[in-house]
Amino acid sequence: MDNGVGAFVRAGQRQKAGRAGLRWLRSLAGVVGLGLASMAAGAAVPEPAAVPAAPAHELILSASINRSYVIGSKLVTLSGLYRRTGEGTFEHFGPNLLHVSAASFDPRDHRMIYLAMLNGALFSRDGGERFRIATGWDMTEPKDVAVDPNAPDTVYLALPDGFAVSTDRGWTWGRREKGLPDRGKYTQAIEVDRTRAGRLLIGCEAGLFLTENGGVRWRRVLPTRATVYDVRQSPANPAWWMAATQRDGVQVSRDSGATWTRIPDLAEDGAWYNIDFGTLQPNRIALSSWNQGLVVSEDGGRTWTPRREGLPTDGRIMRVGIDPDTDALYVSVRTEDVYRSDDFGRTWRETGLKGSTVSQFLFLRKPSP
Amino acid sequence: MTTPSRRPCVVAAWFAVCLLLAGASILRAQPSHVGPMPSTLPVASAEERRVAYEARIAEVLEWYSSLSKPSDPLIGDLVGVSVRLALGRDLERCSRSVIELMKSPGSSPFWMFPAAGVAYLGRDRLSPEARAAIRRAWSSVMQLRGDTENHWAMYYASLYLMAQLYPNEPGSSWYTGKSSEENLAEARDYLIHWMRLTTTIGQGEFTCSHYIGEYAIPLTYLAAWAEDPAMRLRARMMLDWIFADQFANSLDGVLHGANARTDDTSVIERWNSLSSFFSWLLLGNTPPPAAYGGFGVYFATVARHYDLPEVIYRIGVDRGGDFMQRDLKRSRRRWRGSDVEMAPIYKLNYSRRDYAVGSYQGGISDPIQAHVWDVTWSVPDPRGVHNTMFSMHPVSSMEDLQMYFAEFPEQMMRSVTTEGKASYDSPDKFLGASRYEQVLQDQDTVIALYNIAPGTRFPHINGFLSKDLVDLTEDASGWIFARGGNAFLAYRPLAPYELQRALVYRSSWTGSKQDSGDRRLYSPHLRNGTIVQAASASEFPSFAAFQAAIRALPLRFSLEPVPTVSFTSLRGRKLEFTYGRTPVVNGRPIDTSAWKLFEGPYLNAERGSQKLTLTNGRLERILDFNTLTITDRIRNP
Numbered sequence A: 001m002d003n004g005v006g007a008f009v010r011a012g013q014r015q016k017a018g019r020a021g022l023r024w025l026r027s028l029a030g031v032v033g034l035g036l037a038s039m040a041a042g043a044a045v046p047e048p049a050a051v052p053a054a055p056a057h058e059l060i061l062s063a064s065i066n067r068s069y070v071i072g073s074k075l076v077t078l079s080g081l082y083r084r085t086g087e088g089t090f091e092h093f094g095p096n097l098l099h100v101s102a103a104s105f106d107p108r109d110h111r112m113i114y115l116a117m118l119n120g121a122l123f124s125r126d127g128g129e130r131f132r133i134a135t136g137w138d139m140t141e142p143k144d145v146a147v148d149p150n151a152p153d154t155v156y157l158a159l160p161d162g163f164a165v166s167t168d169r170g171w172t173w174g175r176r177e178k179g180l181p182d183r184g185k186y187t188q189a190i191e192v193d194r195t196r197a198g199r200l201l202i203g204c205e206a207g208l209f210l211t212e213n214g215g216v217r218w219r220r221v222l223p224t225r226a227t228v229y230d231v232r233q234s235p236a237n238p239a240w241w242m243a244a245t246q247r248d249g250v251q252v253s254r255d256s257g258a259t260w261t262r263i264p265d266l267a268e269d270g271a272w273y274n275i276d277f278g279t280l281q282p283n284r285i286a287l288s289s290w291n292q293g294l295v296v297s298e299d300g301g302r303t304w305t306p307r308r309e310g311l312p313t314d315g316r317i318m319r320v321g322i323d324p325d326t327d328a329l330y331v332s333v334r335t336e337d338v339y340r341s342d343d344f345g346r347t348w349r350e351t352g353l354k355g356s357t358v359s360q361f362l363f364l365r366k367p368s369p
Numbered sequence B: 001m002t003t004p005s006r007r008p009c010v011v012a013a014w015f016a017v018c019l020l021l022a023g024a025s026i027l028r029a030q031p032s033h034v035g036p037m038p039s040t041l042p043v044a045s046a047e048e049r050r051v052a053y054e055a056r057i058a059e060v061l062e063w064y065s066s067l068s069k070p071s072d073p074l075i076g077d078l079v080g081v082s083v084r085l086a087l088g089r090d091l092e093r094c095s096r097s098v099i100e101l102m103k104s105p106g107s108s109p110f111w112m113f114p115a116a117g118v119a120y121l122g123r124d125r126l127s128p129e130a131r132a133a134i135r136r137a138w139s140s141v142m143q144l145r146g147d148t149e150n151h152w153a154m155y156y157a158s159l160y161l162m163a164q165l166y167p168n169e170p171g172s173s174w175y176t177g178k179s180s181e182e183n184l185a186e187a188r189d190y191l192i193h194w195m196r197l198t199t200t201i202g203q204g205e206f207t208c209s210h211y212i213g214e215y216a217i218p219l220t221y222l223a224a225w226a227e228d229p230a231m232r233l234r235a236r237m238m239l240d241w242i243f244a245d246q247f248a249n250s251l252d253g254v255l256h257g258a259n260a261r262t263d264d265t266s267v268i269e270r271w272n273s274l275s276s277f278f279s280w281l282l283l284g285n286t287p288p289p290a291a292y293g294g295f296g297v298y299f300a301t302v303a304r305h306y307d308l309p310e311v312i313y314r315i316g317v318d319r320g321g322d323f324m325q326r327d328l329k330r331s332r333r334r335w336r337g338s339d340v341e342m343a344p345i346y347k348l349n350y351s352r353r354d355y356a357v358g359s360y361q362g363g364i365s366d367p368i369q370a371h372v373w374d375v376t377w378s379v380p381d382p383r384g385v386h387n388t389m390f391s392m393h394p395v396s397s398m399e400d401l402q403m404y405f406a407e408f409p410e411q412m413m414r415s416v417t418t419e420g421k422a423s424y425d426s427p428d429k430f431l432g433a434s435r436y437e438q439v440l441q442d443q444d445t446v447i448a449l450y451n452i453a454p455g456t457r458f459p460h461i462n463g464f465l466s467k468d469l470v471d472l473t474e475d476a477s478g479w480i481f482a483r484g485g486n487a488f489l490a491y492r493p494l495a496p497y498e499l500q501r502a503l504v505y506r507s508s509w510t511g512s513k514q515d516s517g518d519r520r521l522y523s524p525h526l527r528n529g530t531i532v533q534a535a536s537a538s539e540f541p542s543f544a545a546f547q548a549a550i551r552a553l554p555l556r557f558s559l560e561p562v563p564t565v566s567f568t569s570l571r572g573r574k575l576e577f578t579y580g581r582t583p584v585v586n587g588r589p590i591d592t593s594a595w596k597l598f599e600g601p602y603l604n605a606e607r608g609s610q611k612l613t614l615t616n617g618r619l620e621r622i623l624d625f626n627t628l629t630i631t632d633r634i635r636n637p
Helices: A018-031 A036-041 B007-027 B047-065 B078-088 B091-101 B111-119 B129-141 B149-165 B180-201 B213-224 B228-248 B274-281 B295-305 B310-317 B396-403 B409-418 B543-549
Strands: A057-064 A078-087 A087-092 A100-106 A110-118 A119-124 A145-148 A155-159 A162-166 A189-194 A200-202 A207-211 A219-223 A229-234 A242-243 A250-253 A274-277 A285-289 A295-297 A317-322 A327-334 A338-341 A357-365 B323-332 B344-351 B355-360 B373-377 B387-393 B437-444 B447-449 B459-466 B470-474 B480-484 B486-494 B496-506 B513-523 B527-536 B555-558 B563-566 B574-578 B611-614 B619-624 B629-634
Touching: A018 B373, A057 A100, A057 B295, A100 A357, A110 A145, A110 A155, A119 A155, A145 A189, A155 A189, A155 A200, A162 A295, A200 A229, A200 A242, A207 A229, A274 A317, A285 A327, A295 A317, A317 A357, A327 A357, B047 B078, B047 B274, B047 B295, B078 B091, B078 B111, B078 B295, B091 B129, B111 B129, B111 B149, B111 B213, B111 B295, B129 B563, B149 B180, B180 B228, B180 B323, B213 B228, B213 B274, B213 B295, B228 B274, B228 B310, B228 B611, B228 B619, B228 B629, B274 B295, B274 B310, B310 B611, B310 B619, B355 B459, B355 B527, B373 B447, B373 B486, B387 B486, B387 B527, B396 B409, B396 B513, B437 B574, B447 B563, B447 B574, B459 B486, B459 B496, B459 B527, B480 B543, B486 B543, B527 B563
Parallel strands: A100 A145, A189 A229, A229 A274
Antiparallel strands: A057 A078, A057 A357, A078 A087, A100 A110, A110 A119, A145 A155, A155 A162, A189 A200, A200 A207, A207 A219, A229 A242, A242 A250, A274 A285, A285 A295, A285 A317, A317 A327, A327 A338, B323 B344, B344 B355, B355 B373, B373 B387, B387 B459, B437 B447, B447 B527, B459 B513, B470 B480, B480 B486, B486 B527, B496 B513, B555 B563, B563 B574, B611 B619, B619 B629
């Protein structure tokens, strides 16, 4: 932990994982026979080590398995929250919930879970056994939810018509939209700066907006022509941020989100869905996209490579996540399986949740024993 | 991910099951569906009307009740249970069936409202165990609220009634995690909010061919069962409001003109919709669709709680002469890609005995199922008849979908076409509205102009020319002439075209099509337009005389740089319309700022007023949501 507070890690918002995870990765690579030689051929793959360590993080997925479900049809599948219980196995927990866009956990107590889903924001106080729909009719279809790791009573909510905050652990919610445009405040993504309470960026239709005071006032730091779908802070360098957009390509900031530059090698048009940073190897970055598929960098974004071979389609990559303990790469191919790669996308294997569409890979730091 | 708002396909699936259950005897069991056309003459006696109304209710209930055998151990669905509870039959089997059905509750408003209906219809008829099973189901499964106004109407009406039925219970006993009182308050607040919105700036899902059921059913539930007299009255008044609106836009019981939402079938066979069920049940002037439109069965279980006011009945069946109605509606809520949250919809309806012309100004009121304009003619029997004419730009656009859906762009297109809207991405469809279409209607003249952006997925327009048109002629003048019933029709394409076989959709799920005998006017030009002029056959000594009159009308148009038309209509009115500019009629620009919520001989309301005056002859009813009063009076002659 680089800031001394918070015990959870959201994909792309990681704390330093230390050497143990790295060693475990190397061990895993040997166990599953991936071939260390081929791994070593990669640009930044470290030397193998011998001692495995228990993973420090639990993988939680928000996933829908719907088989053409529409409102009104019979729900015959199990959707909502899953946790990885082993290699290739995922266990559903909590209610059967379609349309969960995102989950966030209170770093002090993982039984306190917040969800963004079709019905609004939900919270649970018992690890997901039961939820309360925390918002009313005037807030619907939130796309993201995030606990402030430095002020964990505060929870942020991205709404299709703006932004809301709860300062009492989800019981009550109020809109905080001063500085957001009347139109163009469709909000898809939230990333809380792990270095300072109340500092966060949100991805909206009209661009990226920054607040330094928990949403009391916003200012636009990047105008865009269409929705910003993701914004992430590097786990290695808190000043390094990236944003995925629909029509303005992939953007990068090296000054904590104050200024942004488009990455010229990546397509400008056609939505980029999400970004994740590596933790063990911070120069690793992965991007998901419907049209471009999976694109990765292993040199901190200087060069980019499509990694499609072994995946069932060239595109339709809904989500990508990088395991902070192992650097394993997970992708969700729409209504297919979750796929895992232990060599950063060079080879793939199915790892479960057949027929799913994952909206979030969330790596939750396990409590200290 | 899914695209949630796909109701008609679900109903269609349910309807298909009904057909299978009924087998070959289904049509015999629905006497009004297959029987002779009902009279369209008004019934003067209120008592006679009520008796006939209740007979129709009984017909629906008996038909559905007959679909399963008494020897079947269980009733297989909630609507079957509702029907038997409404009839007071098989109560012990109803209880057993409810216990079984509640073992796997649904997860949406389409389960909630039938379940709430069973709970109320069975309050004093179901066993304690069955009632307890219903109660448990509202605790165990998260109900999705959905993403459309009709979803929310069903969701909150159902939640309201269930919270009312089980007061003082904690959040732990409800799927919402909220107490009975919290659920009731939230539901009440939303319902009142929706009513206020509708009665000030117009209905969102306006004059829908099917979705009227999703409003009528929950509103009738509330009118019947809400304990709060204010909510009961509000619901009752809203029922009057939407039925009056629907019937003013119906021609002999057949909904015509613009719809916020319709479907691939109803847009060309205008009678074949749930709306016709309500016309049949409440007005008695047209046959009901097969299986009573599916949702009609639900309505029938509570229909005795509603009594159509005479003034609305007469608006539906006894209108006298020609009339023009101007209404204000609003688009579906726009999340993004728009300067406004809800766009105003300026809707027109010009009705005559032989035909009706309806439209709104163009643009996207709803992303998938809107219908912008048509001329629909009266026929002796509308069953199987495609009595309509229109043109449209078929749209398939991620940007348009994103405007209304909070989803990722590319997957949304995939979802739409694989989850119940197969025609959406088809160039030959007849369903949908376009941002590149602008419409001017003046009485029975329509000018539709198209200025389709280069690169648009489907760069053409489709005109619908029905199999039921007679004497269709492509005239050397450029006009296409035809007769539809007692209407003479003139259709003027403004750009080159070809007539093709029209393939109409049989299934919105599979996308299977069939040759309907209709024709598709295919015009692959970005700058385009259509002029349609209608008239009654009785106005001319012959069809040839009508054609001669049309040919003689002054018409100038050009398509570059944008479509522009100057046309003097059959009614002698000079129409000047240029794409992107305010239309001008007889030298005066159309002023939409003065557009009222309703304006016409039958429905009148000021914008923002929450007060609707319904008039027919000397009858008048005022629905005032400000004071929660209904005032009936007989006006002075």
